[in-house]
Amino acid sequence: MSVESRYLDVPGAKLHYEVRGRGPVLLIIPGGPADGSMFGPLAEELAAEYSVVTYDPRGLSESTRDNPDEDVTVAEQADDARRLLYEFGPEPAYVYGNSGGAITGLELVTLFPGRVKALLAHEPPLTELLPDREEQRVFGEALLAVYREAGAVAAFQRFISDTGIVPSADGQDESGQVPPELEALLARMVPNLDLFFGHMFRAIVGYVPDLDALRGTSTRVVVARAATTDGEIAARTAEALADSLDQPLGILPGDHGGGGVSPAEFAAALHVLLTWK
Structure with a gap:
């Protein structure tokens, strides 16, 4: 499948993005310090049905931003x-x-509902919706303290171990081996970690969705979690x-990474959820 690599100037930044396939547009938005390349295998699978757009959010990987000292807001990302x-x-x-x-x-969807036909929101970390939100706030502040005192990699190791999204604190499984998907994940994310912890983290963990707007939107919003x-x-x-x-909760195969380990199976399930009526 051919891949077109492009750039787009936006206020305060330049976005790098890639396009695969033909058909209705499907935009894939990575989370945290992740970039568009992490979803390349998934995009390849989806390109038979969609024009798949993957991108690096502002300041991450091949995307740049004009002022590296500014925080990145959720509204800006949207x-x-x-x-x-x-x-x-x-369309x-x-x-x-x-x-x-x-x-x-x-x-x-909240700010620009007319731009989105259907949104599949896979495991959004909306800790402010949890009954133990105060405990989560304390964890977030402790994580930022680790970042300030020991650096971005140490904070990321603490983050992935305490949130349970990878096998263990040191990234090893029960056999003592680092899973290949985790090794690749870490390698891609490390250059982006300072931006994530220094200028993105608070906006993400403090985000409170406008539930009334989401209930009343013309966009079909589907929420899903991972099977594992x-x-x-x-x-x-x-x-x-x-x-x-x-609304019911969708279940997608795999883990929190969202399609990186079993992209063919994940793409099939994603297509069903996006187009189910």
């Missing part, structure tokens, strides 16, 4: 996604957001959002 969608015409598009990217998707994350923080937040919107 506006970037809106401007990117307009590159493909005025509403499909959107898949993973983790923090799902929060961007929710804000996109029962009891983990991101699964709990997905469940809380689905409950708040009074």
Whole structure:
């Protein structure tokens, strides 16, 4: 499958994005310090049905921003996604957001509902919806303290171990081996970690969705969790959002990463949820 690599100037930044396939537009929004390349295999699978757009959010990987000292807001991220969608015409598009990217998707639907036909929000980390939100706030502040005192990699190791999204604190499984998917994940994310912890983290963990706007939007909003994350923080937040919107919770194969390990199986399930009526 051919891949077109492009750039888009947006206020205060330049976005790098890639396009695969033909058909209705499907924008994939990565979360946290992740970039568009992490969803390349998934995009390849989806390209038979969609024009799949993957991108690096502002300041991450190949995307740049004019002022590296500014914080990145969720509204700013949503506006970037809106401007990117307009590159493909005025018709509403499909959107898949993973983790923090799902929060961007929710804000996109809230601010610009006419741009999105259907949003699949996969495990958005909406800790403010949880009954133990105060405990989560304490954890977030402790994580930022680790970042300030020991650096971004140490904070990321603490983050992935305490949230349960990877096997253990040191990234090893029970056999003592680092899973290949985790090794690749860490390698891609490390250059982006200072921006994530220094200028993105607070906006993501403090985000409170406009539930009334989401209930009343013309966009079909589908909330999903991963099949293997029962009891983990991101699964709990997905469940809380689905409950708040009074809708069933979708289940997608794999883990919190959202399609990186079994992209063919994940793509098939994603297509069903996006197009189910």
